[in-house]
Amino acid sequence: MLPFAQITIVGLGLIGSSIAHAVRQTMPSVRITGYDSDPAVRERVLELGFCDDVSDSAGTAVTDAGLVILCVPVGVMADVAAEIAADLPADAVISDVGSSKDSVQTALAAALPGARIIPAHPVAGTENSGPDAGFATLFHDRWCILTPPDDAAEGDIERLKAFWEKLGANIEIMDAKHHDLVLAVTSHLPHLIAYTIVGTASDLEDVTRGEVIKYSAGGFRDFTRIAASDPTMWRDVFLSNKEAVLEMLQRFSEDLTALQRAIRWDKGDELFDLFTKTRAIRRRIIEEGQDDAAPDFGRTHD
């Protein structure tokens, strides 16, 4: 028994196209309809062939769907929901993949009164974007967090859960506000810091940009990966999860100031203690299968 016979993916970038590839691989009989607001993307998806149909409007795309997944930047969720409101079947489950959940939940509820809304967030991705970036195994062993509103039907939650499990994900159910706090620290703050340091490094006068790139293997290059993530997506994440992001940023700044002071006043013991503690966290991430144990992320040194 498949959880849904027909799904519609609105937004065919990295995540949307990965869902399509994964559905093709794990539930080949499911019919996939796709839509993207960018005509060039729609054309490319027809060439790549990972959707059964590509519609010319969001409304047309959802008419036969059992599950609709919005894979668009969180800043346009409300607009896209409004576009499909008239055509969304009453029995369709509507979900999304946005990185912040409270604002999305509010936006969808306002635009789609009475709809069977279950927001979701697969915690997976790469720094690449667009319909060519997707691949079927992106969600393997990654967590997908569902944030069903209080009035969501248990059966709908179970079906969406089964759908993501088919794609290889592990499921967690969470309150939307708590999700936003957790992800502010595990995802949003790291991206913000990475964008900042890459910006700082490219604005120096005494050190050239060429030198920054040349000697980036000393640590800097690690940050450039997530600072190469989609600009529109991340602008929207920070603005839509403002409160939690600013709270985490404040804590980070305090800790950074304390470290700065320890360096200025030669407090080597304080530095050593912190650096020892952080090592243990890495160990646990590897033990729990959330990263490779291979040194240097398994980069080749040949």
Added chain:
Amino acid sequence: MLPFAQITIVGLGLIGSSIAHAVRQTMPSVRITGYDSDPAVRERVLELGFCDDVSDSAGTAVTDAGLVILCVPVGVMADVAAEIAADLPADAVISDVGSSKDSVQTALAAALPGARIIPAHPVAGTENSGPDAGFATLFHDRWCILTPPDDAAEGDIERLKAFWEKLGANIEIMDAKHHDLVLAVTSHLPHLIAYTIVGTASDLEDVTRGEVIKYSAGGFRDFTRIAASDPTMWRDVFLSNKEAVLEMLQRFSEDLTALQRAIRWDKGDELFDLFTKTRAIRRRIIEEGQDDAAPDFGRTHD
């Protein structure tokens, strides 16, 4: 013609053991003597067998050396130099692998008057430490920066250059102070930021440490890698390159404050512009062969 017939490596951690492995592979006739202040490390190195001899004191280790490389934390360079001062052959070249260079140069010159000192810094490493962590290809296609003092003999510089080239590295000659400024931004600041954010994330009350680990694939896990680097080494780097590190930290903090303000006041355009600029830096790092093009650092998604 090999640049040196006999080398001594003092300090047999990740870098020291990698040099030994690489010399074995690329210059098998070169005799390698090793020393480490930790008896357990010396014993382990005898088991691993990547040195021809392991000495019981730093002085004994250097008596026949053509090249001595100090692979110890920068904070103990002066002490180690003092230990070998009486036994260092007059014609031996003495070098190191420290991540800050001006303080090392000063320390070595003071402890070893008249010695043929050429400090060096191979910009390569992994988050692992100890004699088991080393491998022969660590320096392949990485930069090794030499910071010869003004009175260094041209012939010595050429021999050290040839030695590192044999290990697969590309060579750059740089002034020690400029090195420290460049590395402050490409290596020291990234490590400091990574240590801070991992510390911040492990000190929260509303989000558990288990949640931080569980959802770390959203970006956080990238930072935990370099925050798992050797605590002693990094404590010494920050204290020995204090001025440049504090200068870069100040710039970073200003940029972070600007970004914080942009988020607070919904300045989406400012965010978008920065995030677009940083993407270009990643592209150049990959073009110049300083990182893999594979998405997500080539992590497996199986």
